[in-house]
Amino acid sequence: MRNSKFLTIVLPLVLVSSMMLSGCSFIDNIEVKMNLKNQQFDYIKQNKVDKIIIQSVRDSGFRFVVNDPKAIDDIYKILSDGSEVSKKSSLDPDYIFEVCTGDEVRKYQYVVGANEHGTGNFYDDDKAFSVPKNLENTIMQNLSFIRKPRDFNYIYYQSILKVIDKKKDSLSNGNKVGVNISGDTDCLKYIFSVDLEDFKKSLNKTLPSVDLVNNNYEDFDTIIKVKNRGYNSTVFKTLITVDNKKDNSFESYYVTAEYNYKDWDIKISEPNKVPQDW
Template sequence: MRKKSLLLIGIFVIIASLLSSCNQIDSAKVKLGLKNKDFQYIKQGKVKKVVIQNSRDSGYKFVVTNPVAISELYDILSDAKPVNSKTSLDPDYIFSLYEDSNKVYQQFDYVVGLDKKDGGNLYSKDKYYIVPNRIDNDILNNFQDLRTPKDFNKLYYTFINQCIDKYRADTKNNNKSIGININDDVEVAKYIFSSDLDDFQKSLPSNVKLLKNSNDACDVKETITTTGYKAAGYADEYRYNNISYDSIYKSIVDFYDNTTKETKEYYVIARYKNGWNINISDKKSSDF
């Protein structure tokens, strides 16, 4: 009996030592700015619901009520690094933390990916944090519809540039500025992220820019409208995963010259076979 008592005491001492060590490590991280105590209210059970709203597609809103998932969000947010400024990029999601079904306890804007200038990618009116990609990997990727399609960026931004090249060659409008309008491309809005747009803008020549608003001034406006993605065996269903031999992406791209009031329209069909083969035509084919 005495041996069992000593064993239990030893176990309790070890557990207490481990907990003490963990607390000391957490305190050190807080002092170094690598951890924070700002989200203790989540740990205390004050958050009953988290609503995740895509900022570009109002139709994509997800509600999290599972206590395990909310606890996982606490673990991620408590490891966020507090900083003094926020990213200059537009938010990709809005996180609303509800105290009950109707009362918002706190709300944050969130930018997917880390800011290259160390600005906070999760922020409220007066709090800014750098949050690792665990929100993307552990939270957002649990929603199938939010997973970015394979090769999406490579395909999408490539054909936008190719359409510009074709338009300039067809119209000889080499000197006019072009504004790219993807704000109304609702079919893929949920897959467009600010960090990707920033990288794309930096790759463009000086007389081509992404329009922040659809009606921003430019000589020629290029508007992209995705009409669908048809995968093998699914005649009319839009599918963005499981790319196969017969996978097809389709889009209509309009160029509107604000000076001449002329419109030039292109039809884009991209087929996948060991890579994307993009075809751009000013005539609508029978298989569009």
């Protein structure tokens, strides 16, 4: 009788404990089957990953190493939350990831912020994954030494668009115009493919015959070159040159963006005239 009472009390406790212990793996299996989670990056958790090297595609000098175990685990959790998809993003990658485990290095490409339906923004030669946007946030959290300019996307691209708009009449006369940002080394680390796609749409609205230069200088009659000349929390300066091969003219525009009362005031100099406060 005593044994019967003991089993009546203890057996349910054992069953509940077993369910609690197996609950996480059960949920994980369900998520994997529903493609809400993947196991392709479990090797990061199972093996000792020495470091993850993250390299900017546009800025060869922008390379950093993640070797803190917690940061590596954060990256693993985000990657494992990514769903496997059938094809890669059509956009150019922004970063290359190298996951180093001893002598073995696994390489992936990552497109920041890409949300094309059914395409992967984190991929290697064999598989593609649609990973959450917080991977980008995790990267930035580990870059405490990086001070991205305030409202970068607005002031950077608007400065270029305003110069093009100012020159629109002369650039519309049968000119094929190319915008070259590849030499703007101070800002390349902040430029992502998703933002460039939006910028291209704005360019075409301003001037239909304009496009970004991509190692094809010879295809353009006029090259607009962009070069940052310094920034802080309230001022952003950009030198934009317009090299017109058709009429052999070359003009420099000094653009100053000042932050005043939650808004940016963008001023463009007269051609080849350096402002006093430059």
